[in-house]
Amino acid sequence: MAARSSDPTAPNFRETIIRVRDLEVGFGPKTVMKGLDLDVYRGEILGFVGPSGSGKSVLTRTILGLVPKQAGTIEVFGENLDDLPPEEHRRLERRWGVLFQHGALFSALTVKQNVQVPMREYLDLSDRLLDELAMLKIEMVGLKPDAADKMPSDLSGGMIKRAALARALALDPEIVFLDEPTSGLDPIGAGDFDELIATLQKTLGLTVFMVTHDLDSLHSVCDRVAALGDGKVIAAGPIETMLASDHPWLRSYFHGKRARAVMG
Amino acid sequence: MADSDPEPTCELDDGGGTLRVRLNGRWTASHAGAVERQMGDLVRDAEAGRVILDLSRVSRLDTLGAWVLDRTRHELGEKGLSADFTGARDEHRILLDEVAYRGFQTSPPARRGTIVDFFAEIGQTVVNVGRDFAQGTSFFGEVVTALARVLLNPSRFRAAAVTHQLEQIAYRGTPIIALISFLVGAIVAQQGIFQLQKFGAIAFVVDLIGILVLRELGVLLTSIMVAGRSGSAFTAEIGSMKMREEIDALRVMGLDPVEVLIVPRIVALLIGLPLLTFISNVSALLGGAVVTLTYGGISLDIFLVRLQQAIALSTFMIGMIKAPFMALIIGLIASLEGMAVQGSAESLGRQVTSSVVKSIFMVIVVDGVFAMFFAAIRY
Numbered sequence: 001m002a003a004r005s006s007d008p009t010a011p012n013f014r015e016t017i018i019r020v021r022d023l024e025v026g027f028g029p030k031t032v033m034k035g036l037d038l039d040v041y042r043g044e045i046l047g048f049v050g051p052s053g054s055g056k057s058v059l060t061r062t063i064l065g066l067v068p069k070q071a072g073t074i075e076v077f078g079e080n081l082d083d084l085p086p087e088e089h090r091r092l093e094r095r096w097g098v099l100f101q102h103g104a105l106f107s108a109l110t111v112k113q114n115v116q117v118p119m120r121e122y123l124d125l126s127d128r129l130l131d132e133l134a135m136l137k138i139e140m141v142g143l144k145p146d147a148a149d150k151m152p153s154d155l156s157g158g159m160i161k162r163a164a165l166a167r168a169l170a171l172d173p174e175i176v177f178l179d180e181p182t183s184g185l186d187p188i189g190a191g192d193f194d195e196l197i198a199t200l201q202k203t204l205g206l207t208v209f210m211v212t213h214d215l216d217s218l219h220s221v222c223d224r225v226a227a228l229g230d231g232k233v234i235a236a237g238p239i240e241t242m243l244a245s246d247h248p249w250l251r252s253y254f255h256g257k258r259a260r261a262v263m264g
Numbered sequence: 265m266a267d268s269d270p271e272p273t274c275e276l277d278d279g280g281g282t283l284r285v286r287l288n289g290r291w292t293a294s295h296a297g298a299v300e301r302q303m304g305d306l307v308r309d310a311e312a313g314r315v316i317l318d319l320s321r322v323s324r325l326d327t328l329g330a331w332v333l334d335r336t337r338h339e340l341g342e343k344g345l346s347a348d349f350t351g352a353r354d355e356h357r358i359l360l361d362e363v364a365y366r367g368f369q370t371s372p373p374a375r376r377g378t379i380v381d382f383f384a385e386i387g388q389t390v391v392n393v394g395r396d397f398a399q400g401t402s403f404f405g406e407v408v409t410a411l412a413r414v415l416l417n418p419s420r421f422r423a424a425a426v427t428h429q430l431e432q433i434a435y436r437g438t439p440i441i442a443l444i445s446f447l448v449g450a451i452v453a454q455q456g457i458f459q460l461q462k463f464g465a466i467a468f469v470v471d472l473i474g475i476l477v478l479r480e481l482g483v484l485l486t487s488i489m490v491a492g493r494s495g496s497a498f499t500a501e502i503g504s505m506k507m508r509e510e511i512d513a514l515r516v517m518g519l520d521p522v523e524v525l526i527v528p529r530i531v532a533l534l535i536g537l538p539l540l541t542f543i544s545n546v547s548a549l550l551g552g553a554v555v556t557l558t559y560g561g562i563s564l565d566i567f568l569v570r571l572q573q574a575i576a577l578s579t580f581m582i583g584m585i586k587a588p589f590m591a592l593i594i595g596l597i598a599s600l601e602g603m604a605v606q607g608s609a610e611s612l613g614r615q616v617t618s619s620v621v622k623s624i625f626m627v628i629v630v631d632g633v634f635a636m637f638f639a640a641i642r643y
């Protein structure tokens with residue numbers, strides 16, 4: 001059932017875990033993307049870049065089934081999402097975790113309870129393990145233990161991101177979708193975050209779909225980068241490919257003043 | 265696919281003071297029960313001086329599995345045994361290091377005697393009521409100063425906001441308030457007819473309706489409806505703005521949230537509620553007239569003549585004079601509750617409920633105070 005990629009640029013012809021073909025999404029008369037193709041391979045960290053408002057969040061939400069599409073197909077784990085009956089779809093949702101751009105923590109629950117929501121729903125854990133595992137995830141994402149009993153409204157922006165990541169990782173998913181995970185973090189925190197993602201990818205074989213504007217992340221942890229522009233993926237490949245691209249937006253993105261500062 | 269996966273199992277191999285535990289299968293969250301049970305048994309039963317956990321045949325390990333394994337190693341250590349992992353693949357080794365078992369001090373939920381709790385809660389409520397009152401008074405002061413500022417400097421008056429609120433409160437509220445008043449007027453008339461019939465005093469039903477509606481019912485019904493319709497909307501609007509830091513955004517722009525958000529709403533209520541009271545009066549009387557015609561056989565002409573004899577302008581004024589007070593109460597409570605919203609959606613819901621309950625309660629209390637006052641001055 002594993003779909004094999006025929007894309008020669010694919011790293012070692014690995015299994016395609018997300019395959020998007022000819023996708024069209026729009027709101028009313030406004031088309032956000034059209035004819036978009038994208039492959040994500042198992043076990044890689046894909047950085048997804050593009051100008052603000054180009055539709056990165058919309059694409060993520062479309063893959064997750066939160067935004068209806070006008071045309072095209074989306075396959076995740078080799079299964080076409082349109083053909084799945086609801087209970088299969090639910091089973092599949094268990095296998096991915098999502099970090100929304102604004103955290104989307106449940107405001108009525110503490111951080112720990114937030115992390116425990118998917119665990120309670122899907123796993124059969126003893127109370128002790130439930131507690132320990134939630135605390136473990138909270139510490140793994142770099143939060144202090146005393147943050148566990150705080151309400152989301154009492155957290156800083158960066159802490160919300162981390163707490164939301166802890167919840168996304170609650171079930172040890174196979175894919176995590178991260179929408180700008182490091183925006184709003186201090187550079188050291190962002191670096192730790194990148195390292196954490198890399199560790200999880202190594203240990204759990206995680207596939208990471210990461211929307212980001214953070215050039216550091218792109219350089220340090222992403223195996224491949226895809227760029228969205230004019231409603232299409234304008235380029236995809238290792239960072240070297242992106243650097244070599246002569247698309248005007250990519251050039252100014254990767255060779256602009258800020259990019260040079262990062263790369264030294 | 266998870267169904268076909270091998271359950272986690274372990275084979276024990278006891279030899280010469282060393283217990284070898286060979287782990288097989290998937291040590292993952294989907295088998296959490298089995299993982300925890302087997303490791304629990306191991307910790308309980310192990311007696312040898314040295315335990316070796318052989319991970320070479322573990323097909324999959326996730327954070328839960330790694331956590332429980334490392335916890336086991338730790339617990340064996342506490343029992344005075346030495347425990348080690350062997351044969352772990354690189355990625356499993358990294359994961360084990362990453363989770364590194366440590367105790368978490370979980371804060372135990374503080375539970376006291378229920379009687380103590382009971383009295384503590386009563387005390388807390390009393391304190392809260394006192395605080396509510398103090399806050400209400402100080403907030404009232406703030407609103408009055410903001411109102412005064414606007415009056416002294418009419419260019420600060422937000423006519424557009426007031427008009428918009430007036431549309432929401434009065435214009436959109438008219439149909440439902442007219443309908444409810446009509447029905448209540450009709451019901452009161454019907455019951456009046458049935459009871460007064462026994463004394464042969466049917467004609468007095470007109471007095472009953474006229475006085476009851478104009479003095480009490482019209483303004484009460486309107487206030488209760490407005491508290492439910494508009495008071496709850498104020499609290500929700502102001503509360504969600506508070507939740508998303510919009511109020512703070514106004515403040516840092518040098519705008520006074522009381523002046524921008526609350527004064528227009530209270531002014532609109534002060535205008536709208538008397539208007540609605542008038543509409544409510546008229547439609548309740550109409551409802552009464554329809555029922556006296558159909559049940560009591562009193563024609564509309566006679567109804568109007570009796571009504572003129574029964575009521576004076578003062579009857580009408582007593583009802584109307586209460587309307588602005590009710591408007592102020594509803595507006596103040598709704599805004600105050602809105603400003604009290606904290607960060608969570610739950611708190612928003614709680615404040616909206618409490619806004620409606622408190623306004624309706626206060627409206628009725630104040631109506632009672634007015635009734636006592638008018639009785640005292642024999643009005």
Ligand SMILES: Nc1ncnc2c1ncn2[C@@H]1O[C@H](COP(=O)(O)OP(=O)(O)OP(=O)(O)O)[C@@H](O)[C@H]1O
Nearest residue numbers: 027030032050051052053054055056057058059101
């Ligand atoms: N629910 C919606 N209704 C209408 N238009 C929408 C909706 N959601 C998004 N859009 C539009 O779709 C476009 C893409 O938005 P999206 O949030 O995906 O941008 P983005 O690439 O994630 O930007 P950023 O980097 O700032 O997060 C924008 O023009 C936005 O206005």
Ligand SMILES: [Mg+2]
Nearest residue numbers: 056057101179
């Ligand atoms: Mg976005």
